[in-house]
Amino acid sequence: MSLPHQPVELYDPIKYIMNLGGKRMRPLLTLLGYKLFSDDIEKAMPAAVAVELFHNFTLVHDDIMDEAPLRRGKPTVHNKWNENVGILSGDVMLVKVYDHFLELDVDPQKLKSILGKFNVCAAEVCEGQQEDMNFETSDHVTESEYLEMIRKKTSVLLGFALEVGAEIAGATEVVCRQIRDFGINLGIGFQLQDDLMDVYADQKKFGKQVGGDIIANKKTMLLIEAIRRAEGDNKKELEDWLKAKDFDNEEKVKAVTELYNRLGIKEAIEERMNDYFNKAFNNLDHFPVAESKKDKIRLLANALIQRES
Template identity: 60%
Template sequence: MTQTTNPLVFLEALHQEIQQTKYGQQPAELYDPISYIMNLGGKRMRPLLTLMAAYLFGDNWRKALKPAVAVEVFHNFTLMHDDIMDQAPLRRGQPTVHEKWNHNIAILSGDVMLVNAYELLLDVETPYLKKVLARFNRTAAEVCEGQQFDMNFETRWDVSEDEYIEMIKLKTSVLLGFALELGSIIAGADDVESQRLREGGINIGLGFQLKDDLLDVYGDPAKFGKQVGGDIIANKKTFLLIEALQQSGGALKNELIGWLSATEFDKQEKVQAVTAIYDQLGIRQLTEARINDFFTRGFANFEQLSVDPARKALLLDFTEQLIGRES
């Protein structure tokens, strides 16, 4: 196996497959929101990982196309329902489904999206179908568990680092792990290799989420898509805040709690003050160390794969790009 495919070939094939996918016809209120959210864009990183994982083990990665779209449909189903629960007005700069239509439509369209994801997974060849579905069921349940833990954490001030890592693992990382595992199973990889890809995906996903937390505070406003400090303003329980609550004591902890309890405040002043507390506690360095640790573990998982080096390099390059080591 020496043939190396340009990563753009995967992306083009994926875009074409997504455009061809039919979710259903009538009633329009049920199916239009699915096309809408699927066309809001995004990096499509999960289905791309599925295709790249399949390519590691053979040339016929195109048979992973429909299952790859299943992962993307499932991901967008979780976004549609999470946006209701979080009362989010916008998704990728556009109105969320429950805002553009209504709550009931967002619930029901989401439900049928989950069914659509299962239907797309039925494209998996019979010898692999039961295994894929069992792994998907477990992953889907874990994603729901992660979302529930996240909601539970909103009203708790004693969330530990371990609890937080477990929550983001369930809510976001296991799906990256599954996306990779899925591609490898379809391509006939053995369990050891599939497991390595899954573990690698989870580690990369964990680093990815912590980096998101970090960039909210320390990101370059010119590069970061969202308002810097948004999590601080909203008291969002990020890795940084949880660490700061655990690491601080005395006057500094009181100052932090004061900002968290304040109901009226100048937003910029709060962001600056809380960032200063993070700085004093060395939260940035601590978070960066954890991010690097997860990324290093993830790359080590991928390095261990017994596959053609050129194909492995493709996955490693794509992952480097994804995690944006430069920024």
């Protein structure tokens, strides 16, 4: 990815965030989506860069909105520079995303199709972020509202990343849709897994504080299910913890986790998560390509599913 040098306040933050690392899962998915149908992966590179750049654009702006001081253990862009730099360098990143798509060596009609799909995805990612912020102050979030929020906020981009690779490689529209659905189901499963790990991960192996979501009353699938299931004393206890202002973090995490255990939340969400993973692998089984071609995607998906929990 080549960028201008000036003004440095605009372009240095882009280089900074893009070099912070991360799993690079999205561009990998684009290349894997491409590899299902064609071998010369160079052709998919501009889209892989575009997808990663878009993901990082959302991180820069989301970190401002969430007032996050750190990202991948390093200062966030608005923290290292300032908020204005974060807003504006994010904006120019989004413009550069489209520039990378325009670099694709594909028929202009196909480019138009890819941009149309990307626009739907990008608007949904923004909608998901807004819904997530709305949930913070909402008294009642339903399971289906939550699933729709995570579909938009995190899953559609995984689906698009795979789909755009396949489309560049010449997959038909029907197959593109199957691949996108695989990515979306996988993504929803991942998010439910994240929700579970926040409560049930081994602190020694977990990068963040276990129970962070509980401390912050974050409306995850676990809390939504607990609110739905809790009755009587359990209901009162849960409501008290949600209303509590002064509390010991460790005590709250322990108490709410025990409440979740009594209510069978872990098993319920695991079942839901596995439904999405099964749906995803079912999508994968139906791709009209040789099984040997699907191995890398299966391997990646399994590696991500069997994370420490």
